[in-house]
Amino acid sequence: MGSLENGISDELTAWLLKQPVFFVTTAPLDANGHVNCSPKGNRSEFAVLSEMSVAYLDQTGSGVETIAHLRENGRITIMFCAFTGAPRIVRLQGRGEFVLRSDKRFEHLARNFTNSVGVGARAIIIAHLDRVADSCGYGVPLMEFKSHRPALDAWSIKQGESGIALYKEKNNRFSIDDLDGI
Numbered sequence: 001m002g003s004l005e006n007g008i009s010d011e012l013t014a015w016l017l018k019q020p021v022f023f024v025t026t027a028p029l030d031a032n033g034h035v036n037c038s039p040k041g042n043r044s045e046f047a048v049l050s051e052m053s054v055a056y057l058d059q060t061g062s063g064v065e066t067i068a069h070l071r072e073n074g075r076i077t078i079m080f081c082a083f084t085g086a087p088r089i090v091r092l093q094g095r096g097e098f099v100l101r102s103d104k105r106f107e108h109l110a111r112n113f114t115n116s117v118g119v120g121a122r123a124i125i126i127a128h129l130d131r132v133a134d135s136c137g138y139g140v141p142l143m144e145f146k147s148h149r150p151a152l153d154a155w156s157i158k159q160g161e162s163g164i165a166l167y168k169e170k171n172n173r174f175s176i177d178d179l180d181g182i
Contacts, residue, residue: 024078028177036066055124096127106124120157
């Protein structure tokens, strides 16, 4: 049913890049803290950097849990599911880091994404993997993908750079568990 892979193969890379959605999970060290699982639309915003590292564009949003948890402890799991075709689940587990848009490394890393990086991108999340696990996905339902929602990009464009900065200052300074965010 399940298997551990030696890394991300060319075949797995092609499969990952085709998936329209993936899920990112992180957690604080505090047992009373909140585990966070965020769905991410894959609009060419996920990249395989090497056999054991991946990255994705982190869009400005209402929370900052992933960045706060990575700042605190670095643990991350990224999960992909096949909603069409053969059943499959892939979990990419390891240690993550974030590169904020203000970091000089951001522009170089942004070249890994085929679509232009919009005004709403606040960071690039990099996961250095120690485990690549593939499992059956028999319990994942079959669903038809229609399209990505345009609302996030429309909101970001309307806010503009200054509006995004104000939004992050107000909403992304701390996690829901009061861990440091941005």
